[in-house]
Amino acid sequence: MMQHQLSIRAQSRPEMLERVLCVVRHRGFQVSSMHMVSALNTDNITIELTVTSQRPVSLLSSQLSKLMGVSCVEIQQ
Template sequence: MMQHQLAVTARFRPETLERVLRVVRHRGFQVCSMNMVTLGNTDDINIELTVASLRPVELLFSQLSKLVDVGRVEIQQQTTQQIRA
């Protein structure tokens, strides 16, 4: 499976993380690791995701970009690794 690292900047709302994870799951990706931090004094958060799938990461990128509270999505890195499902 291919692993992909994504950086997502979004507004900090109670439902934002849930929506992001739901899109990841519905698009057929598995979360390998996740880190979320608030950005200073703003109401924004930065979510760093490492996901794995045989599907192209562009499918996930386009769907995450459409979420209302998401301001930016960036594909940072792609690697090929064996992931046990």
């Protein structure tokens, strides 16, 4: 299995983490590690995800970027 790292910037909303994890599961990826940080003086969060799957990470990245409230999804190398 391939391991991929993603950095997601989004609005700090109660349902945001749940939506991100739902997309990860539905796209066939498994979360290996996760770290979430709230940005100071803003209503934004950064979620660092490490996921594993045989599928291309671009499938997950494109779906996450379509979520309402997500401003940026970056694939870390």
